[in-house]
Amino acid sequence: xxxxxxxxxxxxxxxxxxxxxxxxxxxxxxxxxxxxxxxxxxxxxxxxxxxxxxxxxxxxxxxxxxxxxxxxxxxxxxxxxxxxxxxxxxxxxxxxxxxxxxxxxxxxxxxxxxxxxxxxxxxxxxxxxxxxxxxxxxxxxxxxxxxxxxxxxxxxxxxxxxxxxxxxxxxxxxxxxxxxxxxxxxxxxxxxxxxxxxxxxxxxxxxxxxxxxxxxxxxxxxxxxxxxxxxxxxxxxxxxxxxxxxxxxxxxxxxxxxxxxxxxxxxxxxxxxxxxxxxxxxxxxxxxxxxxxxxxxxxxxxxxxxxxxxxxxxxxxxxxxxxxxxxxxxxxxxx
Amino acid sequence: xxxxxxxxxxxxxxxxxxxxxxxxxxxxxxxxxxxxxxxxxxxxxxxxxxxxxxxxxxxxxxxxxxxxxxxxxxxxxxxxxxxxxxxxxxxxxxxxxxxxxxxxxxxxxxxxxxxxxxxxxxxxxxxxxxxxxxxxxxxxxxxxxxxxxxxxxxxxxxxxxxxxxxxxxxxxxxxxxxxxxxxxxxxxxxxxxxxxxxxxxxxxxxxxxxxxxxxxxxxxxxxxxxxxxxxxxxxxxxxxxxxxxxxxxxxxxxxxxxxxxxxxxxxxxxxxxxxxxxxxxxxxxxxxxxxxxxxxxxxxxxxxxxxxxxxxxxxxxxxxxxxxxxxxxxxx
Numbered sequence: 001x002x003x004x005x006x007x008x009x010x011x012x013x014x015x016x017x018x019x020x021x022x023x024x025x026x027x028x029x030x031x032x033x034x035x036x037x038x039x040x041x042x043x044x045x046x047x048x049x050x051x052x053x054x055x056x057x058x059x060x061x062x063x064x065x066x067x068x069x070x071x072x073x074x075x076x077x078x079x080x081x082x083x084x085x086x087x088x089x090x091x092x093x094x095x096x097x098x099x100x101x102x103x104x105x106x107x108x109x110x111x112x113x114x115x116x117x118x119x120x121x122x123x124x125x126x127x128x129x130x131x132x133x134x135x136x137x138x139x140x141x142x143x144x145x146x147x148x149x150x151x152x153x154x155x156x157x158x159x160x161x162x163x164x165x166x167x168x169x170x171x172x173x174x175x176x177x178x179x180x181x182x183x184x185x186x187x188x189x190x191x192x193x194x195x196x197x198x199x200x201x202x203x204x205x206x207x208x209x210x211x212x213x214x215x216x217x218x219x220x221x222x223x224x225x226x227x228x229x230x231x232x233x234x235x236x237x238x239x240x241x242x243x244x245x246x247x248x249x250x251x252x253x254x255x256x257x258x259x260x261x262x263x264x265x266x267x268x269x270x271x272x273x274x275x276x277x278x279x280x281x282x283x284x285x286x287x288x289x290x291x292x293x294x295x296x297x298x299x300x301x302x303x304x305x306x307x308x309x310x311x312x313x314x315x316x317x318x319x320x321x322x323x324x325x326x327x328x329x330x331x332x333x334x335x
Numbered sequence: 336x337x338x339x340x341x342x343x344x345x346x347x348x349x350x351x352x353x354x355x356x357x358x359x360x361x362x363x364x365x366x367x368x369x370x371x372x373x374x375x376x377x378x379x380x381x382x383x384x385x386x387x388x389x390x391x392x393x394x395x396x397x398x399x400x401x402x403x404x405x406x407x408x409x410x411x412x413x414x415x416x417x418x419x420x421x422x423x424x425x426x427x428x429x430x431x432x433x434x435x436x437x438x439x440x441x442x443x444x445x446x447x448x449x450x451x452x453x454x455x456x457x458x459x460x461x462x463x464x465x466x467x468x469x470x471x472x473x474x475x476x477x478x479x480x481x482x483x484x485x486x487x488x489x490x491x492x493x494x495x496x497x498x499x500x501x502x503x504x505x506x507x508x509x510x511x512x513x514x515x516x517x518x519x520x521x522x523x524x525x526x527x528x529x530x531x532x533x534x535x536x537x538x539x540x541x542x543x544x545x546x547x548x549x550x551x552x553x554x555x556x557x558x559x560x561x562x563x564x565x566x567x568x569x570x571x572x573x574x575x576x577x578x579x580x581x582x583x584x585x586x587x588x589x590x591x592x593x594x595x596x597x598x599x600x601x602x603x604x605x606x607x608x609x610x611x612x613x614x615x616x617x618x619x620x621x622x623x624x625x626x627x628x629x630x631x632x633x634x635x636x637x638x639x640x641x642x643x644x645x646x647x648x649x650x651x652x653x654x655x656x657x658x659x660x661x662x663x664x665x666x667x
Contacts, residue, residue, distance in 0.1 A: 200387075223587045245587035252584050255555045255577040256388030258599025265597040267590025 002308055002333070004096035006048060007060045012315035015048040018308055019060075024101040028077040031104045033069025033087055035333040037120040037305070038095040040318040041065060048315065064095030066123035067333075068116040078104040086110040088286060091123040098308070098333045105279065108286040114294040117302050117330050121153060125300070125328075126289035127282075129157030131273050132219065133165065136241050139216055141166030146206070146233055147219040148172040148193070148226050149246060150182060153300040153328060157289075158219060159187045160298040164288070170210050172230070185298050195225060199232040199254065206233045217241075224249030231257045231265070240265045301327030307335045337640050337665070338432030342395040344385025347647040351383055351398065353640060359436035361410040366439045368422055372454035372637075373402035373430035375650045375661040377578070383647070397429030399663075401457035403445050404435075413439040421445040423457055423618070426606075433640065433665045443618055448626035451634050451662045455487050458602060459632065460621035461614075462575060463491035465605030467499070470573050470598070471549040475500030478545040480538060480565055482506040482527065483553030483578055484516060487632035487660055492551070493519045494630050504542050506534065506562070519631075531557075531564035538565040549573065556581030563595045574599045578653075633659025639667045 005019045024032045044063045047053050054061070071085045081087060081104055089095055090106040110119045132154070139145070145162055149155050150171030162169045163186030170189040171182055179190040189209040193202060206215075214235035220227050221244030231240055231253050240263055242251055257263060277285075292298035303325045306314035311331065318329040336358050343350045361367050379398055381389040406420045416422065416439060424430060425441035445453055466488075473479065479496060483489050484505030496503050497520035504523040505516050513524040523541035528534055538547070550562035550572045556579035563572045563585055572595060574583050589595045606614060624630040635658045638646035643663065650661040 228582055242585075242587050242590050250560060250584040250586040251590075252582045253574075253597070254388060254582050255574055255599065258574045258583060258597065259601040260388070260599070260604075262598060262600070262604055265585065265590070267587065267594065269591060269594065 001098040003062050003098065004064075004308060004311055004331070005060045006054070006063050008056075009048065009051040012045060012048040012319075013312035016311060016315070018311065021097065024073070024099045026073055026075055026101045028075040029103050029105070030073075030075045030101050031071055031078055031081050031087065031107055032073035033089055033100045033102070033107070034072045035067050035069040035089075035095060035098060035100060036086075036116040038064050038067030038331045038333060039120055039125075040314055040329040040331060041124070042318070045315060045318050062094035062096050064097070065092050066120060066125070067095035067100075068110060068119040068122075069100060070116075072099070075104065080104065080109065081107070086112055086114060086116060086119060088119065088123055091127075096331065096333070108283050110286075110290050111294040114290055115299070117305065118293045118299050119290060120330065121300055121328065122286055122289040122293070125153050126157050126292075127274070127285060128270050129154045130161055130285050130289060131270050132241065132243055132268055133158060133161050135268060135273055136217060136239055137165065137167070139167060142168070143217075144168045144170060144188075144210055144213040144215050145217045145219065146170045146172070146215045146230060148222045148230060149244075150187065150190070151178045152221065154221065154243070156182070156185055156298070156300050160185050160292045160296060162186070163188075164292060164296070168210075168213070170206060170215070172226075181301070186296070193226070193229065195229070199229050202229050203233045219243060220251070222246045223251045225252055227251035228253045228257070231263055234261060234263055236261045238263055241268050242266070243268045303327040303329050305330040305332050307332050336433040338397055338429070339399070339640065339643055340395050341383055341391070341398045344383070344390060344394075347380055347383040347651075348644040351643065351647070353643060356432075359434055361408050361413075361436055363410040363412040364439055365410045365436050366406050366413055366416050366422070366442055367408035367434055367436050368404040368424050368442070369407045369434055370402045370404035370430055370432065370665040371450040372404075373399050373663045373665060374454045374458070375646055375663060376400060376458060377576075377650065380647060380651050397432055397435075399430030399432065400427055401454060402430035402665075403450050403453040403456075407434065410439065415439060416442065416444075421447070423453070423622070426457060431640070431643070431663055431665065443615060443622075446622050446626035448628070451637060452625050452631060453622065454662055455632050455660055456618065456621050456625055459487040459491060460625070460630070461605060461617065462600075462602045463488050463495055464617050464621070465600060465602060466492060466551050466573060466575060467495055467501070469600065469605060469608065470571055473499070473501050473549065476502070478502045478504055478522070478542055478547050479549045479551065480504045480506065480547045480562060481551040481553070482558050482562055483576065484521070484524070485512045485633070486553055486576075486578075488553065488575070490516070490519055490632055491630050493521050494624070496520075502542075502545070504538055504545075504547065506538075527558070527561065531561045534561045535564045551575065552583070554578045555583045557584050559583035559597070560585055560589070563589045563593075563597070566593070566595055569594045571595070572597045575601075635659035635661050637662045637664050637667075639663070640665050
């Protein structure tokens with residue numbers, strides 16, 4: 001079988017190579033997944049480009065954090081999986097392979113009517129959003145949250161998860177042509193922020209689209225001025241969770257917002273949280289995320305899908321930003 | 336009697352005027368206080384200017400958060416006070432005036448001692464107590480970090496922390512302040528080198544590598560980031576001022592990798608958390624320490640009401656140039 005191997009550093013076309021590996025040799029507790037879709041994440045692109053991230057001594061290695069496959073073999077001791085089921089491999093198991101062999105207890109079932117390219121984003125992308133929301137959500141149903149970069153894949157997951165938890169979301173995006181697709185997955189209000197109006201005017205616009213609702217929880221993955229603009233919209237004692245810094249700038253907050261409203265601002269580290277979960281807990285999360293895809297319209301835009309032979313093209317696409325890459329890039333290991 | 340009136344937002348010298356008003360007559364439950372000393376805070380100046388977040392929609396108004404004075408008249412129902420008693424009026428009673436008329440119920444007895452110092456108790460004293468009590472479960476031997484350590488609040492904090500067995504690491508802008516702060520009870524002093532990593536190294540050095548879980552930020556701007564960088568994993572930065580006039584900055588990476596959190600404190604919220612009995616106990620404690628000289632702020636200058644424009648010009652000056660708090664002496 002074919003696998004994509006990370007062998008050096010530099011342009012991913014050179015840092016990666018397609019190799020032949022032995023066919024799977026599963027044991028009685030294993031299942032074998034024929035991988036249908038695996039995403040190319042920014043992390044994998046950076047790992048290829050930047051020698052500081054992964055030491056040469058750890059190479060060659062097979063990258064790939066998540067994906068979705070079809071069960072083609074079920075070990076004699078395995079229950080809960082059948083041939084032809086869709087299933088998710090163990091997270092971070094090196095999914096850039098045509099077949100994954102793993103203990104069935106480390107895999108998760110996926111609904112047969114789900115789109116494999118969407119299900120391929122459950123383990124990492126979806127899980128990040130689910131844990132992010134659950135770690136900070138002590139809100140009663142019917143309350144509002146606010147987030148920026150709402151069109152990102154994590155942003156979209158947050159919309160769907162918030163809706164599922166009975167919360168309302170106000171979603172900040174850079175262009176109004178995203179409104180419809182966000183509303184389709186459950187966004188209650190959308191607002192464009194180009195950074196042109198001042199914080200007070202922006203907060204007034206947000207009040208306009210939420211009918212003046214109190215905003216008790218904010219998710220910020222932009223940082224810089226965007227953090228302060230969101231902070232200005234939040235209500236007293238609200239929490240603002242910063243989980244990324246797309247702007248590359250430090251968060252910037254008006255002291256009056258911090259002091260008068262006693263905002264609680266912090267980051268979030270998924271790994272610390274995820275490590276506290278049992279396999280059963282995780283499977284419950286995966287099941288919830290799969291259900292949002294299969295039954296609730298949750299979807300992340302797919303920018304392009306590439307066969308293993310075209311991996312260099314896939315990585316080139318994954319390195320693009322903005323309108324050159326609208327969504328996730330997928331690899332299709334079995335074409 | 337004379338009083339200052341704030342009638343528009345703008346340059347303090349132009350939007351505040353000195354006016355003559357009839358002497359106030361107390362209602363049955365009120366007292367009249369002749370002010371000896373009234374503190375001028377940066378927040379007063381921000382209110383005059385109408386800075387973002389400081390606008391008042393009830394102009395004209397009589398400014399002045401706090402002060403100390405003596406009772407000159409009492410309402411018919413008032414039993415706790417008599418003429419000549421020294422008292423603190425409650426917050427925000429418009430103390431930039433020769434006389435104020437206020438409720439007896441919220442007025443508190445004041446001890447003997449330096450009026451200029453006592454005039455700072457209500458705001459700065461309570462701020463320091465709330466900062467020490469409301470944001471971390473501090474135990475004897477724990478360290479806290481603060482910038483703006485030579486401010487009135489900063490100096491109070493050193494003394495109040497010391498008394499509770501809490502050690503202070505104090506960030507200031509010049510080494511010449513060290514002796515003063517050590518004399519108050521500071522455990523470590525460092526000059527802010529200007530970058531987060533350099534400050535973190537200096538603090539580590541000065542505290543012998545102690546784990547700092549609470550950082551108090553009076554300065555804002557990039558100083559907030561510098562304070563955060565010095566804290567142990569899970570540490571909390573509490574902003575309570577805006578000396579730099581800049582928004583607080585906090586990099587994502589400090590929050591992500593070191594689990595630093597940022598919040599803010601306002602003394603109004605600190606008061607709201609406490610019942611009146613507790614508040615009065617805290618003020619009694621503070622008044623006694625100020626009266627005895629144990630808590631002592633630097634006084635930059637005193638001005639009569641006539642000199643209010645000079646007082647405000649002094650109050651906006653920076654650090655070394657200002658050297659402490661500006662006090663109005665309404666009846667001098």
